[in-house]
Amino acid sequence: xxxxxxxxxxxxxxxxxxxxxxxxxxxxxxxxxxxxxxxxxxxxxxxxxxxxxxxxxxxxxxxxxxxxxxxxxxxxxxxxxxxxxxxxxxxxxxxxxxxxxxxxxxxxxxxxxxxxxxxxxxxxxxxxxxxxxxxxxxxxxxxxxxxxxxxxxxxxxxxxxxxxxxxxxxxxxxxxxxxxxxxxxxxxxxxxxxxxxxxxxxxxxxxxxxxxxxxxxxxxxxxxxxxxxxxxxxxxxxxxxxxxxxxxxxxxxxxxxxxxxxxxxxxxxxxxxxxxxxxxxxxxxxxxxxxxxxxxxxxxxxxxxxxxxxxxxxxxxxxxxxxxxxxxx
Numbered sequence: 001x002x003x004x005x006x007x008x009x010x011x012x013x014x015x016x017x018x019x020x021x022x023x024x025x026x027x028x029x030x031x032x033x034x035x036x037x038x039x040x041x042x043x044x045x046x047x048x049x050x051x052x053x054x055x056x057x058x059x060x061x062x063x064x065x066x067x068x069x070x071x072x073x074x075x076x077x078x079x080x081x082x083x084x085x086x087x088x089x090x091x092x093x094x095x096x097x098x099x100x101x102x103x104x105x106x107x108x109x110x111x112x113x114x115x116x117x118x119x120x121x122x123x124x125x126x127x128x129x130x131x132x133x134x135x136x137x138x139x140x141x142x143x144x145x146x147x148x149x150x151x152x153x154x155x156x157x158x159x160x161x162x163x164x165x166x167x168x169x170x171x172x173x174x175x176x177x178x179x180x181x182x183x184x185x186x187x188x189x190x191x192x193x194x195x196x197x198x199x200x201x202x203x204x205x206x207x208x209x210x211x212x213x214x215x216x217x218x219x220x221x222x223x224x225x226x227x228x229x230x231x232x233x234x235x236x237x238x239x240x241x242x243x244x245x246x247x248x249x250x251x252x253x254x255x256x257x258x259x260x261x262x263x264x265x266x267x268x269x270x271x272x273x274x275x276x277x278x279x280x281x282x283x284x285x286x287x288x289x290x291x292x293x294x295x296x297x298x299x300x301x302x303x304x305x306x307x308x309x310x311x312x313x314x315x316x317x318x319x320x321x322x323x324x325x326x327x328x329x
Contacts, residue, residue, distance in 0.1 A: 015078060017042040017169060017199040018063070023072035025058055032058045034223045035072070042168075045191070045200040047210035047231075050220040051322055056203045057097065059220070060171050063201070064094045076169055090119070093162035097174045099154055100161075103147030107138055107157055110146060114161045132160040136190060152183030159190060163198075170200045176209060188213055207314045217314070219321055226321045234317045241310035242281045242290055243269075248302035250277050256296055262287035276305065 018040035025033040033055040040046050050056045061067045063074055065085035074081040076088050102110055108129060115125045133142055136156045141149055146157060155175060162170055175191065176184045184206075192213055194200050204210055210217060211231040219227040227234060246253050250271055257266045262284050269278040283289050290307065297304045 016040060017044070017077055018201070019075045020059075020063070021073045023059065023062060023074055024070045025055075025062060025067060026070045031223050033062070033069075033220075036220065036223070036225055038218050038225060038228060040199055040201060042199055043196040044216065045195050045202060045214050047214035047217040048201050048203040048220065049205070049207070049210060049217060049318060051205070054220045055223040056220060057173060058223075060094075060173055060201065060203060064092055064171055065089060090165070091168045093164070093167040093170045095158045095162045095170070095172045095175055097177065099158035101146045101154060101157060104145065106143055106145055107149075108133070108142045110157065111160060111164065115164050118165045120165050128164055128166075131166075132163055135163070136160040137186070150183070151178050152180070152186065155179060155183070155187055156190070159187070168199060170194060170198050171203075172200060173203045174205070175202065176204070176206060184209070207318055211314050219318060221322045227317075231314055235314055240264075240283045240285055242283065242293065243306070243308055243310050244279045244281060244293065244297075244304070245276065245306035246279065246297060246302055246304055247274065247276045248297075248300065249275055252300075253277060253279065253302070256300060257281055257293065260289055260292050260296060262289040262292070280310065 016039040018038075020036055020038050023033060023036040024031070036055070036059055038046075048056055048060070058067065062069050063076070063081060065081060065088060068082060077091055079087055079091075081088050102113075105113070111129045111132065112125055115128055116122075120128050133139060136159055138153070138156055138160060141153050144153075146154060149157070159172070159175065162172070172191065176187050179187060188209060191200065191202065195215075202210065202214060214231065216230050217228070217234060218225060244257075250268060254266050254268070257263055257279065263281055264284050265282040267280045267282075269280055271277040281289075281293065290309075294304060294307065
């Protein structure tokens with residue numbers, strides 16, 4: 001498991017904004033979330049990743065008080081989420097995967113309605129609606145019906161309703177789902193602007209997006225946390241692939257490389273007419289066989305034209321972690 005105990009322990013003496021401890025949720029006999037624990041520091045944006053059905057949305061719904069847990073605890077700004085749910089909701093903004101919009105309402109009227117529901121004092125509602133309208137770039141659609149707006153603007157309105165009353169914590173569930181590339185960039189920049197000012201949990205299955213926004217990543221699979229680290233830490237922890245360019249007969253090269261201890265797999269990326277081939281060697285996790293590869297190629301009398309390690313992407317790590325957990329089952 002990719003779990004950074006040092007990163008976690010370094011925070012033990014400071015009060016986190018969010019602290020989740022062994023959170024568990026059963027629906028009847030079916031476990032949806034099991035012993036989930038993580039912390040989020042004040043002003044931090046973390047990515048909460050997992051495949052469909054992994055338990056992401058269930059965890060987020062417990063944090064915002066929508067679901068009670070079967071066991072475990074969660075605290076936001078020192079308050080127990082389940083004992084002080086009303087107080088927590090005053091400090092928390094939530095954007096569900098499907099934005100709760102009344103599409104027959106205009107943007108401004110909708111935001112005023114949400115401000116009233118959230119208990120924003122009547123004397124502050126106008127200024128508060130003005131603030132989130134400007135912050136989320138909604139000036140041009142202030143009088144427009146929500147049902148007539150693009151998906152991108154609807155997501156902006158969803159974020160605007162989440163930050164009404166200036167909550168300390170934001171929980172954003174798939175905030176860029178269904179957006180075109182331009183809209184994704186706009187929403188991504190908006191969320192990045194919260195860093196240092198608000199504590200954000202960002203649930204997403206778009207892994208490059210998480211790498212660009214989040215300083216830390218928590219990966220959940222089948223209801224359990226399987227990894228927690230920075231994106232750089234996850235992708236840099238194991239350089240398990242080596243790219244080679246060798247001038248030699250393809251079949252002989254493959255047989256030679258596969259016979260080396262510590263080599264898990266060999267694939268051919270390209271092959272030219274003069275027997276120059278490009279190969280990708282996957283090493284067994286924790287093994288570095290680059291020296292053995294070089295020695296075997298030289299001993300065979302072949303020409304080694306190139307060799308470098310291939311840094312795994314967050315997607316590679318994600319797939320490996322999910323696959324490893326399935327194999328263990």
